[in-house]
Amino acid sequence: MQVIEGATTNSKANLSPVSDIIHALQNILARSQSVTVCRFRYMIGCRFIDDEQIPDLETPYCRLPNTDQTAIPKGQRLISTIITERQQQLDAVLHEISGLETVMDGIKNLHQQLVEKKDRITQSMNLHKGLGSALWRLPNELLSHIFVYCLPEAKYLSPESEPPMLLTRICRRWREVALGIPSLWCRLCMEFVNNSDWQWAAVRYNSWLKRSRGCPLSLELHCDADDLTKLRSLLRPYINQISSLSIKISVPGTQPELLLKDLPALQELTIWWNHDDPPIAQSISRLPSTLxxxxxxxxxxxxxxxxxxxxxxxxxxxxxxxxxxxxxxxxxxxxxxxxxxxxxxxxxxxxxxxxxxxxxxxxxxxxxxxxxxxxxxxxxxxxxxxxxxxxxxxxxxxxxxxxxxxxxxxxxxxxxxxxxxxxxxxxxxxxxxxxxxxxxxxxxxxxxxxxxxxx
Missing domain, CATH: 3.80.10 (Leucine-rich repeat, LRR (right-handed beta-alpha superhelix))
Known part of the structure; x- marks a missing residue:
């Protein structure tokens, strides 16, 4: 144990390489294993272990068939003296275990650092391998056209892992290219159906819509919330961009005009409205002539x-x-x-x-x-x-x-x-x-x- 502690201390003091630490630990473990010889003997239900590193714990009292004090041979050490000695031995072993655990924790931390270093090296290696591929050498303009063709055929897109969001997670260059293509961000399905975290959803949708940079928008709105004021506020900065709008409202008494008024660029409207109050015809009459x-x-x-x-x-x-x-x-x-x-x-x-x-x-x-x-x-x-x-x-x-x-x-x-x-x-x-x-x-x-x- 003293050798291990010394090796650890010297490593910190001399800032030796990790390979030196590994070599020193291997030598210590090899010496420890080469000098260990275990021998087991069984006598009258007692188990004895003789080892150069483990002290001989055998005493005459282990051979007695009972604890009758009259049978204890004369001249032997008192039982209390043996117990005191064993306590000292136990304290020494516990101290060594504690020290070894400290060293093992240090080795675990060192192992974690090496794993992280390995991951960074692998990432860098893969990046530089990619630099040699034909795909990496494509100009941004051509990469932009490829990204557009990657979009699903669905009329409205969901802000999940499918393109275009997936394209932003490949590498830094792809993310920059994808965020610089407004046409990738012009179709969006916005769901506010029993949404417990409305604020989080609004931030996510707003981030998407900002990337459209003024291009015409095609939006699908699922509105089961009976208060559309917040949704109208979210869409206000993009009102002049909305050219296609699909709305599904299933809450009685909802005012559809909150979403249908002031849409100067609207060309296509789909609305599912299964309530007579208020009549949907009143809202339709206010739609722009661009429809x-x-x-x-x-x-x-x-x-x-x-x-x-x-x-x-x-x-x-x-x-x-x-x-x-x-x-x-x-x-x-x-x-x-x-x-x-x-x-x-x-x-x-x-x-x-x-x-x-x-x-x-x-x-x-x-x-x-x-x-x-x-x-x-x-x-x-x-x-x-x-x-x-x-x-x-x-x-x-x-x-x-x-x-x-x-x-x-x-x-x-x-x-x-x-x-x-x-x-x-x-x-x-x-x-x-x-x-x-x-x-x-x-x-x-x-x-x-x-x-x-x-x-």
């Missing part, structure tokens, strides 16, 4: 709702909406002269029998109709009033029964260049071979598709 695409889900529109949003419809090119009356359908088309694509869910509570005023829409290329409940029964009256001379794709979802004669009359009257007729849904309308032949006769290159959705 070109509008999708409203889980909220039914009548003629009055559509009329109240009149200023918005004139500029729209794409609309997806739920309508509860055939005349509201026609009224929407009348207010959307530039409409190219229209997808409508119809739920007509009463079967329409009275004819509607004829109307021709010259720019509509795609028409999708999803029939709900009694919606299909009033479609013939609606189709009889329509003319769509530019229609290319006609898709129907669960339109049962299929109004073949009304649809054929619409297509003949419109003289449109129809390319696809699509039947979709969990249940799809069936057409006979004769009806199929009639459609093919009108449009020889027509593609008729049937797609059944799995429940």
């Amino acid at each position: 070109r695409s509008l999708l409203v889900g889980e909220s039914w529109f009548d003629v009055g709702d559509i009329s109240s949003s009149n200023p918005v419809w004139a500029h729209l090119i794409n609309v997806q909406i739920d309508i509860i009356r055939p005349n509201a359908f026609l009224h929407l088309l009348q207010l959307c002269p530039n409409l190219s694509s229209l997808a409508v869910s119809t739920d007509f509570p009463q079967i329409q029998t009275q004819p509607l005023e004829p109307f021709t829409h010259t720019k509509l290329r795609f028409l999708g109709i999803d029939s709900v409940f009694l919606g299909a029964h009033s479609l013939p009256v609606l189709f009889d009033a329509l003319s769509l001379p530019n229609l290319r794709v006609f898709e129907t979802c669960e339109v049962i029964p299929w109004p073949h004669e009304a649809v054929k009359a619409l297509l003949v009257r419109s003289k449109c260049p129809l390319e696809s007729l699509i039947f979709s849904g969990r249940r799809i309308a069936t057409i006979t071979d004769e009806q199929r032949a009639e459609y093919t006769a009108l449009f020889p290159s027509l593609e008729i598709v049937s797609t059944v959705y799995q429940t």
